[in-house]
Amino acid sequence: MALAWRIRPIEARDDANVAAIIRTVMPEFGATGEGFAINDPEVDWMQRAYSVPRSAYFVVELEDKIVGGGGVAPLEGGDADTCELRKMYFLKQVRGQGIGSEMLRRCLDAARSFGFRYCYLETLSGMNDAIRLYERHGFKRIGAPRGQTGHGGCNTFYLREL
Template sequence: MRSPAEVAIRPIRAQDDAAMASVIRTVMPEFGATGCGFAISDPEVDWMSRAYAEPRHAYFVVERDGVVLGGGGIAPLAGGDGDTCELRKMYFLADARGIGAGTAMMARCLDAARAAGFRRCYLETLSGMDAAMRLYERSGFRRIAAPMGATGHGGCDSFYLLEL
């Protein structure tokens, strides 16, 4: 197992789009997340660098030896108030799991959210993504009973909120 010091987290670039799309389309089926309502069918997946170039958006990739192993980002919560962002599309290939990359990515995303002036961070996930749920809870997110905003993630069944 490698240490988190051997991975780098940096803002996404256009040349990362295909690699990040591949990561998402590889990881989602592992958890049964296929079809409408999941990121795998979201057209944004193919052009993440453009989608997150908007104001108050940020997306980061984690790489090792020049290979993109995952990513995560924040954006204003669709259908939400201006104080709430959504943690979005945080997925890692198996090689990046269990080495602290998720914790480091979470910190980077939450720092970006605070810098963009958000006061709350919301996320949606899927039962069965147990390691991700533990990361969210360790990061201070609390589970809430119902979805917020209008994310279009119809397949998600677990909802979390963090006061920044």
């Protein structure tokens, strides 16, 4: 039986659930401590953080429960034509269902609508399923980080033309 999930823009009432997902998923991959998104102050107020111009964050609902999310925003300290794919995480029980592909398409469509020409992302070498997803969707690995994301713990970098 296919899962009945939907993607929608984040609302303030989703903030605590999204923060809990991020704080659940990141430790699965050893992404704890300084230099990881888990410590970004915005994790606790995602709706407000992504309500600024040229930014969007979406959540995935499954049976009225938030099970994941992902967004785009201008790349801090980067070129004005480059956005960053940010905080795209899904609970383990919904991975491998096509949700990541659909979320990625939704984020890239939003980025295009904001006038970005490139999308950048940072991840960890151990997040193999995510890396395969990014590569299937046209992201190319680059050798060094861009911008000033504050995520010094990440060690794998990708860029995609929009």
